[in-house]
Amino acid sequence: MPYDKYLHRDLPNDAELQSFFQTIQLYSDQPVMELAAFGLMLCLGLRIHEVAGIRYEDVNLENKSISVFGKNEKSAILPLPDPLHKYLEKLFVKHTQDSYGFGNNSQTVIRELRERYKLYSFVSGWNYPGGPHLLRHVFISRLSEREDCPPQLLMYLARHDRPENTARYVHRSTRQLNDAVNKINF
Numbered sequence: 001m002p003y004d005k006y007l008h009r010d011l012p013n014d015a016e017l018q019s020f021f022q023t024i025q026l027y028s029d030q031p032v033m034e035l036a037a038f039g040l041m042l043c044l045g046l047r048i049h050e051v052a053g054i055r056y057e058d059v060n061l062e063n064k065s066i067s068v069f070g071k072n073e074k075s076a077i078l079p080l081p082d083p084l085h086k087y088l089e090k091l092f093v094k095h096t097q098d099s100y101g102f103g104n105n106s107q108t109v110i111r112e113l114r115e116r117y118k119l120y121s122f123v124s125g126w127n128y129p130g131g132p133h134l135l136r137h138v139f140i141s142r143l144s145e146r147e148d149c150p151p152q153l154l155m156y157l158a159r160h161d162r163p164e165n166t167a168r169y170v171h172r173s174t175r176q177l178n179d180a181v182n183k184i185n186f
Contacts, residue, residue, distance in 0.1 A: 016126060037051050037113055042138060043081050045157065048110050054068075055100050056101060070159050078157070140154065154166055
């Protein structure tokens with residue numbers, strides 16, 4: 001199957017991402033929960049429904065890992081970066097064995113996270129189309145720029161079966177494209 005044509009999509013830069021997460025810290029009535037939820041989307045590329053479905057038993061705080069159950073009943077064990085580990089540790093202080101991390105009604109969690117995303121992105125001055133799924137695009141695009149992240153690892157972390165699925169999430173800025181073209185010498 002041939003790859004689709006390259007689709008350019010503007011993504012937030014580091015300063016804009018910091019502004020988004022600072023906005024959560026300033027205005028959220030549940031900052032730990034929302035920093036953890038949006039952090040999972042940005043730092044591990046989780047889809048919003050994957051975040052909504054996380055249970056206490058999916059998170060191994062000792063090993064700093066998380067089991068993610070995604071599309072088509074597929075699962076993956078992913079490492080927890082230190083900031084996420086810290087937020088999840090606080091979030092799961094009060095838990096029961098069967099409890100969900102972000103709320104027992106996944107549709108309500110998804111709706112509330114989408115509403116909060118709109119609010120925080122507006123306050124942060126973002127002008128990017130789409131919703132929280134944009135954070136997954138940032139995750140995959142940023143990983144694809146790293147020399148120590150070969151395509152097979154990128155596909156695993158993105159939890160895709162086919163490279164063309166992962167390729168749809170890889171976006172480069174106009175500057176990056178110009179820099180790449182100008183490296184060619186003849």
